[in-house]
Amino acid sequence: MxxxxxxxxxxxxxxxxxxxxxxxxxxxxxxxxxxxxxxxxxxxxxxxxxxxxxxxxxxxxxxxxxxxxxxxxxxxxxxxxxxxxxxxxxxxxHNLLKICDQILHLATGKDEQDSQRNCARLLGTLLLITPTENRKVGLFNQRTKHLYKAVLSLLLLERMVADNQISNQYVLKHAEHRIRSPKDKDEASQCPYRNHVLVPLLMTALMQDIGQYHPDAQRILKGPNGDLDEFRVLEKEQRLSLLKISYQQTLSYLKAGLGKNAYVGNSKQERDDFNQNEDEKLKFIFTLLKSSLDPQQSIGNLLKVPQVYTSVVLSTKAIYDYDSLPKAAMVLEKAAEKGALNKIAVDSFVRIVGYFPQGFGVTYIPKDSDRRDLDRYEYAIVTGLYPDNPQIPNCRTATKNLAFTQFGHSLRIGQENNLYYPQARKKLERMSKERLLEILSKLVSNFEERKELDLLPKCWHPYTYFSFAKHQNLWNKKTTKTN
The missing domain is CATH 1.10.287 (Helix Hairpins)
Structure with a gap:
């Protein structure tokens, strides 16, 4: 390269x-x-x-x-x-509203399929532009996670509304007046559902951790002299104090630091309607935040489920374990089993994201034209939401015949050939060490440093591959094959 x-x-x-x-x-x-x-x-x-x-x-x-x-x-x-x-x-x-507009512009497409592809691209790019083998991973993830989580909240809302899993009357009232296919940007910006539901949800998701930046919370995170590692594991009492301060200060900031928008115009009726809408919007924002503390209220899970998932995928812990990213969805499923999250919301969420996060590097055994396994592994990147099976990711190939390519094809990679799973790694275990070293030497740039690593990698880090502009269009339309 x-x-x-x-x-x-x-x-x-x-x-x-x-x-x-x-x-x-x-x-x-x-x-x-x-x-x-x-x-x-x-x-x-x-x-x-x-x-x-x-x-x-x-x-x-x-x-x-x-x-x-x-x-x-x-x-x-x-x-x-x-x-x-x-x-x-x-x-x-207004700064926050402008950012919500930009997110909706990037996430929304001309139809449902187009919107899903736009969201997959957004989430995938966020993971791919974040270094995964750097001691400052926590710092990078801390800045990226708000946007990542906000897009996931949007996706979860759309799924749960479509499946009639939302009972919140405010959401349902505005969903009735949704403009499905706006003719232009102006009509899109007039959509009641967009302005009264999608924008407040994005605002809340983006601001959900804002209370952690209050001086009282920062003292817990960084210590009284500001010299402690904010990404360290906190003691139970500190963690509970932090959560309490963060929640209270987030509510306080949304009410007093942001509050309601100001009406501009001369009509008394318009002003009254505007102010009523602003009151309802703020009430909805507080409902989202307060309900996120109660796992059995489905509306709060629009924030809580993406928050838990993001805390694994874009972890800010001192040690970042890239290999464990596919466990993020399993963390949610376990939490739902214990009653810590709403099972319906978690099932809907896992249906959207599957087990392999967007932008994750998959290593797999390719097949020949007769569907026989070849004697090597290749690289692919997860690029599609809504996999038919959560364990079979929708990917785009990144290498062909052990050479990096910008012309990959779309591929569903089954468990039996995905090296993340033990049964796939077993297939290559009988290969000689020389052959495995030969494959590795073609796929990694820093081979001398890497040759002591696992010869059968469960996954790969696509950060360097993606740092070349020609490799960044992984989401153009292509026919999907099954490996």
Whole structure:
């Protein structure tokens, strides 16, 4: 792979979107940086409001000859400061709404199949642009997980609405007025279901962990002096305190730090309708967050199930085990068995994602034209949602005859030939070490470092392969074969 490393327009767009959500730059303009700033200034702002209110009270209680003037001045100071705070709040809210628009633009297609492919591409690209063998994996995953989780929440909602598994009246009311195939962008932006259900769901999913950036939560994560590893395993008491603070501060931020949008216009009726919609939207956001604590309320699982799944796929733990990514869906199934998650929601979710996450590197034994196993393994990448069987991923091949290719074909890889499963690895165990080393030497760039590794790899890391722009169009339409 001697070509230049680069990024397609889509990959750049997605990377930019991630940095708008969560980044660490001197400009501090991402959603999570703006919130951290808000939390840091909150106590000072509250204090100043108390001070300005006290000044107004003092001015209105005085009998001096310039009392009226002092009162007007104090009233003006308070009003100006309140307007300044409101302006900051509306700006933060609009930033978040703009990002939700961008997500919907990337995730929504002209029909259901197109939307599924767009979501698969989004999720797959997010995993593929994240280094998986780097000591800073936790840091990368921490920034990417919000978008990943939000897209999964969208997919789960669509599935559960289609299967009549949602009983929430607010969702059902707006689902009735959904514009299925909008003629253009303007009509799409007018869709009640999009504006009152999809956007608030995305807002909540993106902001679900925001309370962790409150100073009290950061003290637990990083220690009083800020020198502890935030990705370490916390003691039980610390973890419970963190969860409590994070939840309370997330609610507080959604209410006071973002709140309701402001009506622009002159119609009293329009304003009343607008404000009522904003009240209902905020109520729905709080319902989603509060219900996520109760596994048996299906609406809360729209957040909870993707959150648990994402915590495995884009883990922020100190040790990142790429091989264990296909266990993410099994973690959900076990939690549902124990009653910690809603079984219906988990079944719907696993039906969407299968056992192999989008963008995961699969190693498999190819077959010849007579359906006989060949004496080697090849590389593929998971690229399709809704597998017919959760254990048989929809993939795109990345190598052909042990050479990397940009012209792979779509393939369903069965358990008997997927090296993730022991029965497939057994087939190659009788091959000589020399032959296995020969295969490995053709498939890895740093062979000398790698030759001591497992000669029958359960999976592979496609990060380097995907770092070449010509390998980034894995989701164009191709006929799917079965291996």
């Amino acid at each position: 001697s070509e230049t490393v680069g990024e397609s327009r889509y990959t750049k767009e997605l990377r930019t979107l991630v940095s708008k959500i969560h980044d660490a730059t001197p400009i501090k303009d991402s959603l999570y940086e703006q919130t951290t700033e808000y939390f840091a200034c909150q106590a000072g702002e509250d204090e100043k409001l108390i001070q300005l209110n006290s000044q107004l009270q003092a001015a209105s209680q005085t009998d001096s000859k310039n009392a009226e003037q002092r009162q007007k001045k104090a009233q003006s100071n308070l009003k100006d400061y309140q307007l300044q705070l409101k302006k900051g709040r509306i700006e933060r809210l």
